[in-house]
Structures are given as structure tokens and as C-alpha cells.
Amino acid sequence: MSINRRSALAFLGLSLAAPAFAQAPVHYAGAVAFKHGVASGDPLADRVILWTRITPAEATTGEIAYRWRITPTGKASLFRRVKAISGEGVTSGARDFTVKVDVSGLKPGVEYSYEFEANGVVSRNGWFRTLPVGKTADVVLAVASCTLHPNGYFHAYSAISALPRVDAVLHLGDYIYEYGGPGSYGMDSKVAWHRAHEPNHECVSLADYRTRHAQYKSDVQLQAAHARAAWIVVWDDHETANDSFMSGAQNHTPIDEGPWNERKAAAIKAYYEWMPIREPVDGGFAINRTFHFGDLASLMMLETRLTARDRQLSYERDLNGMNGKPDVPGFRKKLADPYRRMMGDDQEAWLASELTASVASGRTWQVLGNEVIMARMGIPSARKVMGEAAFARALAASSPAARTRVTRLEDFAKLGLPYGLDMWDGYPVDRERVYAAVKAAQARAIVLSGDSHAFWVNELFDDAGTRAAVEFGTTGITSPGGGDTLTAFPLGEVFVSANKEVVFNDQRAKGFILLTLTPTEARADLMAVSNITEPTYETRVVKSFRVTPAQGGLSAPVAV
Secondary structure, rough: OOOOHHHHHHHHHOOOOOOOOOOOOOOOOOOOOOOOOEEOOOOOOEEEEEEEEEEOOOOOOOHHHHHHEEEEOHHHHHOOOOOOOOEEEOOOOHHHHHHEEEOHHHHOOEEEEEEEEEEEEEEEOEEEEEEOOOOOEEEEEEEEOOHHHHHOHHHHHHHHHHHOOOOOOEEOOOOOOOOOOOOOOOOOOOHHHHHOOOOOOOOOOOHHHHHHHHHHHHHHHHHHHHHHOOOEOOOOOOOOOOOEEEOOEOOOOHHOOOOOHHHHHHHHHHHHHHOOOOOOOOOOOOOEEEEEOOOOOOEEEEEOOOOOOOOOHHHHHHHHHOOOOOOOHHHHHHHOOOOOOOOHEEEHHHHHHHHHHHHHOOOOOEEEEOOOOOOOOEOOHHHHHHHHHHHHHHHHHHHHHHHHHHHHHHHHHHHHHHOOOOOOOHOHEEEEEEEEHHHHHHEEEEEEEOOOOEEEEEEEEEOOOOOOEEEEEOOOOOOOOOHHHHOOHHHHHHHHHHOOOEEEEOOOEEEEOOOOOOOOEEEEEEEOOOOOOOOOOOOOEEEEEOEEEEEEEEEEEEOO
């Protein structure tokens, strides 16, 4: 189906400019509040996105006028004579009273504070730093993903807000979850009784997704993290529905929930309204974009869900042959189908071009902001790694549900098949094309990944066995990992022992990655909070790893 600009905008529920004879809007002058905090995003050297939501005290169809102000902080205002900037605009119910301003005319490498004002009410302050140009000594990034509201407190966001320095926050998806209602994902947490999802059912409509975003942004710990620094975001699946792809999702039933394209459009319209992201000029889902941190690094954000991804293979649907038994050669043939895509031709060409340009510019690091784990990873056998006696004891100490899951994994481990078909392992030909682009550019590629609810440090090899990149996978802010249910099994050790590319894995910690880039090394500190179900918490470093530049690539990750 061909979609032009007008139909693409209509598809997302947006519209072109109103005709000149439209009636002048009515302005709402009543009480308002900034209940959802402030945020900034997609920083460049000279511009940034500012965001907030203005909540009227009374239902209104009128527009709300607002002003915004940006002020340089510290030395920038004293010695560099950087001036304050301000502006104004209006918002309305058509975009759920959210505000998004793309402010230009800023100076590079400067920290600014900002605030909004509407009807005499002033928002809290937020801060951001524009991207540097020229020689850059270091860059500090916090990397986060997977936030399940009912499952626990957002302590990791609080920890990010308390960092002494963070230049930007990268969020790699699952910022919200679509589930809802009694017995839904996360509702078995001991804090779920006062953190249940709103609305109290699964999100399907635009109103549903708007309400869910509003709930998440009502959390004070998330508000603090947004106020601390500019965010660079990408969606994964749960911003729409579990295991989404271009034409559907595992958690979408058209007969009950309507056409997928309508649900997808509603979800992304709400996402664009509620997130500090610079939207594609012509609408749609192509949010691939690049950020340059001076002469030090380029960050390329990949969209691998809604633009081109084909439906995931499934062991339940695709493994067994006509005789009802596993057909492993047939399944491998399906995996190797070159026409199954994670990204489209245009996306792959864009990535190859950006990698080449970054290397040609002399930047040290090429960083890929990527939703799902890229490493090749087979289903491991805990029995083989632990030994029969230890495995039997762990199995006996597990719940019936955990025993069922482990037994199933052991059966599949014998087949030598991939662990995650929603990951890049489910699209190996596309992954090999990414590696080919990395090698052709001689890039020093660091892949940052989310989705898995676990910490990973992976060494990525192409089909020929050549190191192509290093991957740092961040765990969830609150989303449960395998170690939360299979508590008697040393899952991290099992994955490392069974997979060549896995250097380190922690399936229980909740937190984020603190990534520090310099011209001589990239250091990943795996940061964990002590709990997600108590009001107070502590932060610790689970493990730290570093990689260094090498000719035409980078070193293996080394623990420090």
C-alpha cells in the first residue's frame, strides 16, 4: 500500500493546517497544573525538544496558552555570554494538552535549565546539555529500558537523577507496558496493590494509551530522571503490544481488538504526544536518527519494530514437521530466509552511510541504540552446566511453574536452537548485513540493547568468526527477569558457560548502565538498585567492563 504525506498524517490521527477561515479558538483561562513534570529530548549542538503536559482543572475544549524559558547555567551565563531564550504557544485536547517545542539557536556543549508557565502557574525546572562540537574529552550516558509500573518502584530512575554527571539518558524501549487488569503482568508484585495499571485493562484505544503514559509520567522518580537530563528514546514492543512487528503483534487479536493498524496508530500518536522525541517530518514510524558527541562518538538509534520487521518465528507454530515432531533442519531453513527482515532496505542503507560517515569524520566510537539483544545465543542446558546432582536439588527447590519452564528449556536445549526468536537471533541474515556494514566502515561499534530484563556483556562475531562489535545489554528498571522466577538456578553462569558470545550475564538485578566514553576506552558500569519493593534503596556497581579502540575495530570486553 502506498501512503503519501497526507494519508500518513491522517493514519496517525494528525492533520494538516486548518483553512484560513477556521473560527478563532477559545482560550482556557482557568486553573492548571503541571502534574506530569517536564522533559527534554533529542539534543543536538544547537537545538533540543522541550516537553510538558498542562492539566486543566476543569474539562475544556479550549486552547491553553503557555510560555517556555531556557536559561544557561553556571559558567556559560557568566563567561560565554550565552543568552536566555523564551517563546510561547498553545496546546489543546487534540494532543491531550501535551506541549512539545523544538527550540533552536542554542550554543553547543552548554548546560541549560528550562521551565514552563501557563495561566500564572510555573512548572518545576529541568536541565539539559546541548551536544558538544569539536574536541570532546568524554561523554557520560545512562542507558535504561523496561519499566513495568505494577512490579515495583522506579528506584533506578531516582538513581539516574542523583548521578553527579549524566550528559543524556538513553531509553531503549518498553517505557510503558500495554497490559492491565487483575492477574496481568506484574500484578503478583507485593506493591502492585497501589501501583496497578491505569486504565484497569489492556491498552487498545488512543484514550487508553494516553492514560497509561499519563500514569507513568505521574511517578515522581521518573519525573526526576526526566528533569535531570535530556533523553534519547526509541520504542520497543510494549509501547504498542507484546512482540509487535510491522503488520501485527503476538498480543493483538484483530477479532477482539480491531485492526492492528488502528491500534498501532493510536499507540504511536500517544507516544509522540507524551515523549520528548523529534518526530519524523512526514509522519510515520521511521525514527532512525543520529547524534554526534563532538569528535568522540556517534549514536545511531535503530527502529526495528514497526517500519519493516516481519512476523517472528515461533517454536509452537514453526518447529514441528508434518509428523508432529521437531523438524530442526526445516526450522533452520526458515531462520535463514534472506527475505525475513528486521530492518528495511532504506534503514540498512542509512545505517551503513552513518557508520561510514562517522568513521570518516575521525570519531572514535560508533554506538548503536538498539532495542533487543544482538548476540547469538543458544538455549542453554542448566543440567549440563550445573551437573546432575546440583540440577536435581535446584529443580526440587523450585515452584511447579519454574520446574515446568526449566524442563521445557532442557528439552529445547538438546535441539541447539536460538534462545530468543524476537531478538536478532530470529533474524540472522539481517544481523549479518549489519555486521557487514560495521566491517565495511571499519567502525568501532558498541551495541546498546534493552528488552531482556537482564544485564549482558557480549562479544559479537559474524558468521566467519570475526569480532564485529561489543554489546552491553541493560536490565529492566522494574520488569522481572528470568532470575526472579528461576531463583534456584545460576542463570548468569549457565548462559555464559553455554554461549561463546556471552561474557557476563545477570538475570536478577534491576537498574541501568552508566556508559562513559573517552578517546582511549569505553567503560560500562552495570548499576543495580538493592530492591524495587521497599521505599528506600541503595545503589551498587554489579560489574564494570571496558573496551578499547583497535585497528579497524575494538578490543574484547575486559572486566575492571
